[in-house]
Amino acid sequence: MNTPALIREPHMADPDSFYEELIASQHGLSDEQADMALAKLVLILANHIGDRQVLSQALALARSNTLAAKP
Amino acid sequence: MLNTYRYPSFEYRRSAEQASAQTLCHPVVIIGAGPVGLSLALDCAARGLQVVVLDDNNTVSVGSRAVCYAKRTLEIWDRLGLGQKLAQQGIQWQVGKVFFRDEQAYQFDLLPQAQHKMPAMINLQQYHLEEQLVQACQQAPGVDLRWKHRVTDLEQDDSRVTLTVSTPDGPFRMQAKWLIAADGANSDTRRMLGLSFTGQAFEDRFLIADVVMKADFPTERWFWFDPPFHRHQSVLLHKQCDSVWRIDFQLGREADPEEEKRPDKVIPRIQAMLGPEVPFELEWVSVYQFACRRAERFQHGRVLLVGDAAHQVSPFGARGANSGVQDADNLAWKLALVAQGLAPEALLHSYHDERSAAADDNLRQSTRSTDFITPKSRASLRLRNAVLELARSEAFARPLVNSGRLSTPTRYANSPLNTNDAETFTSAIAPGAPCTDAPIEVAGQPAWLLEQLSGFTLLSFGAGAQPVSVAGVQTRVLELGRDLLDPQGLLAQRYDGQPGTVYLIRPDQHVAARWRRFDAQAVQAALGRALALH
Numbered sequence: 001m002n003t004p005a006l007i008r009e010p011h012m013a014d015p016d017s018f019y020e021e022l023i024a025s026q027h028g029l030s031d032e033q034a035d036m037a038l039a040k041l042v043l044i045l046a047n048h049i050g051d052r053q054v055l056s057q058a059l060a061l062a063r064s065n066t067l068a069a070k071p
Numbered sequence: 072m073l074n075t076y077r078y079p080s081f082e083y084r085r086s087a088e089q090a091s092a093q094t095l096c097h098p099v100v101i102i103g104a105g106p107v108g109l110s111l112a113l114d115c116a117a118r119g120l121q122v123v124v125l126d127d128n129n130t131v132s133v134g135s136r137a138v139c140y141a142k143r144t145l146e147i148w149d150r151l152g153l154g155q156k157l158a159q160q161g162i163q164w165q166v167g168k169v170f171f172r173d174e175q176a177y178q179f180d181l182l183p184q185a186q187h188k189m190p191a192m193i194n195l196q197q198y199h200l201e202e203q204l205v206q207a208c209q210q211a212p213g214v215d216l217r218w219k220h221r222v223t224d225l226e227q228d229d230s231r232v233t234l235t236v237s238t239p240d241g242p243f244r245m246q247a248k249w250l251i252a253a254d255g256a257n258s259d260t261r262r263m264l265g266l267s268f269t270g271q272a273f274e275d276r277f278l279i280a281d282v283v284m285k286a287d288f289p290t291e292r293w294f295w296f297d298p299p300f301h302r303h304q305s306v307l308l309h310k311q312c313d314s315v316w317r318i319d320f321q322l323g324r325e326a327d328p329e330e331e332k333r334p335d336k337v338i339p340r341i342q343a344m345l346g347p348e349v350p351f352e353l354e355w356v357s358v359y360q361f362a363c364r365r366a367e368r369f370q371h372g373r374v375l376l377v378g379d380a381a382h383q384v385s386p387f388g389a390r391g392a393n394s395g396v397q398d399a400d401n402l403a404w405k406l407a408l409v410a411q412g413l414a415p416e417a418l419l420h421s422y423h424d425e426r427s428a429a430a431d432d433n434l435r436q437s438t439r440s441t442d443f444i445t446p447k448s449r450a451s452l453r454l455r456n457a458v459l460e461l462a463r464s465e466a467f468a469r470p471l472v473n474s475g476r477l478s479t480p481t482r483y484a485n486s487p488l489n490t491n492d493a494e495t496f497t498s499a500i501a502p503g504a505p506c507t508d509a510p511i512e513v514a515g516q517p518a519w520l521l522e523q524l525s526g527f528t529l530l531s532f533g534a535g536a537q538p539v540s541v542a543g544v545q546t547r548v549l550e551l552g553r554d555l556l557d558p559q560g561l562l563a564q565r566y567d568g569q570p571g572t573v574y575l576i577r578p579d580q581h582v583a584a585r586w587r588r589f590d591a592q593a594v595q596a597a598l599g600r601a602l603a604l605h
C-alpha cells in the first residue's frame with residue numbers, strides 16, 4: 001500500500017473565490033476572534049482529513065516553510 | 072520633468088450647425104473622446120452610421136493612465152483597422168515576477184495560446200493610443216469629431232435627446248436619436264441624469280510615477296509585496312514604450328497626496344527601488360484613490376452609458392479601458408441595426424444585460440485583487456503573507472497570489488440573445504463567448520479567422536450551410552473548404568468543428584448559436600433571437 005502523500009500541487013477549483021470566502025469569513029470579527037476562527041478552521045480541516053500521515057506532513061511543512069522565511 | 076511626448080492640440084472649429092442656428096437631429100452623439108468613445112465612433116462609422124463625438128477638451132489623455140491592453144481589446148481594434156499598428160507600437164510582455172520582502176516568491180509566464188494574430192497583452196501609454204484613435208476618426212468619413220464642446224444640459228422624450236452644448240462661440244442646441252455617455256468615471260452626463268453610482272471606495276492611496284530610464288531591465292511585470300525599499304506596501308513596475316517605465320507605489324491610507332507628489336519626495340522612493348547607480352528622470356506623477364462601483368442600469372431611455380461612466384474598477388488587472396472598449400464593441404452593431412431600422416429598440420436592452428454582467432465580473436475580479444494587495448484586517452494580512460511565503464516552494468499556493476488577474480473577455484452566458492446548445496460540444500466557445508482566433512488560409516494566402524468576421528456570419532465546417540435572412544438582416548456563409556482552409560487543423564480543433572458543424576456568429580464576433588448540422592429554420596430562429604425579435 002502506498003503511503004498517502006500531502007498534495008502540494010494546485011488541487012482546488014476556482015482558488016480566487018475560495019480566498020474571497022476565506023477573507024469574508026473574518027468579516028466583522030475582532031483580531032482575537034479572527035485568530036480563534038482560524039485556529040478552529042485548522043482543527044475542523046484536520047479532523048476532516050483524518051489521515052495522520054498527511055496531517056504530520058502538513059504540520060512539518062507549515063513549520064519548515066515558516067522557519068525558512070526571514071523574520 | 073522630462074517630456075518624451077508632445078501633446079497635440081486639436082483645432083476647435085465652429086460647426087455649421089451652430090453657425091446656422093438650426094437644430095439638427097443626429098442618429099448618434101457620443102460624449103467623450105477617450106479610448107471608449109473613439110472606439111465606439113470608429114465602430115459605428117464602420118457599420119455605416121454617422122456619429123458626432125463631443126469632447127470638452129482639445130488634446131489626448133494627460134499622463135499614461137490606462138497602459139495595459141489585452142488580447143480581446145486588440146482584436147476589436149484590429150477589426151477597426153488599428154490592431155497591428157498598436158501591437159507594433161506597444162511593448163509586449165509575457166513574464167511576471169512576484170516578490171515578497173527581499174526575495175522572489177515566484178514567477179509566471181502568461182503562456183498565451185499560440186497562433187493568434189494579436190498578442191496576449193501590450194503596454195502603451197494612453198496618449199499614444201488616443202492619438203492613433205483620433206487619427207483614425209479624422210480619416211473616417213462617418214465620424215464628426217468636435218473639440219471644445221461641453222454638454223451642459225440634456226433632456227429626452229420618446230424620440231430624441233436634446234442637448235445644450237457650450238463652445239468657445241457660446242451655447243447652442245443639438246439633438247440625437249441616441250446619446251452615448253463615454254465621459255468617464257466622473258461622468259457629467261450621468262450626473263445630469265441624476266443617476267447613482269454605487270459600490271465600494273478604497274481608502275488606500277497610490278502614487279503613479281512615469282520615469283524615463285535607459286536601464287536594461289527585462290520587459291517583465293514586477294510586483295513587490297512589502298519590499299525592503301517600501302515597507303508594508305506594494306509596488307508595481309511595468310515597461311511602456313519610449314523608455315518610459317510605470318511605477319505604482321501603494322502609499323497607505325494616511326498619505327497626503329499633495330506632499331507625496333513632490334519630486335523631492337518621489338525621487339528618493341524611486342532611487343531606493345532602482346538602486347543608487349540607476350539614472351532616471353521623472354516624466355509624470357499622480358496620486359490617486361480608487362473605487363469599484365457601477366450604475367444600476369446602463370440604459371436610460373435614449374441614453375446609454377459606456378466605459379468608466381457605467382462602471383469603475385480598481386486598476387489591478389487592467390479592466391477599466393479594456394472592459395470599456397468591449398462595451399463599445401457590444402453596442403456599436405446594435406446601435407447600427409436599430410438606427411437603420413433593421414432591429415427593434417429592444418436589441419439595445421441587451422447591451423445592459425450583457426455588459427452589466429461583464430461589469431460585475433470585472434468588479435468581482437478587481438475587488439478580489441485589491442483585497443489581496445491591501446488587506447483590511449490583521450487576520451487577512453497574516454493570511455496574505457502566509458500565501459506569499461508558501462508560494463516560494465509550494466505550487467499549490469501560487470494560484471492564490473493575486474496581484475491582478477489580467478483582463479479576459481466575459482462570456483455572455485445568460486444573454487437573452489443566445490440560443491443554447493442542443494448538442495454536445497467539447498469546445499468552450501459556447502453561445503455568448505467571443506470567438507477565439509485561429510490561423511487559416513484564404514485565396515492561397517495565410518490569414519486569420521477573426522479578420523473574416525464583422526457581420527452576422529455562419530461559419531460552416533464543410534458544405535451545407537445556406538445564407539439565411541431575417542427582417543432584412545442577412546448572414547454571410549463562411550465555408551471551410553470553399554472560402555477558407557484550415558491547413559493546421561487548429562480551427563476545427565478550437566471549435567470542435569466536425570463535418571457539418573455550423574456556428575452563428577454575431578457582428579461583435581461573439582457566438583449566438585451552434586449546431587451539428589445546418590437547419591435553415593433553426594438558424595432563422597436563432598438569428599431572430601440574436602436581433603431581439605422574439
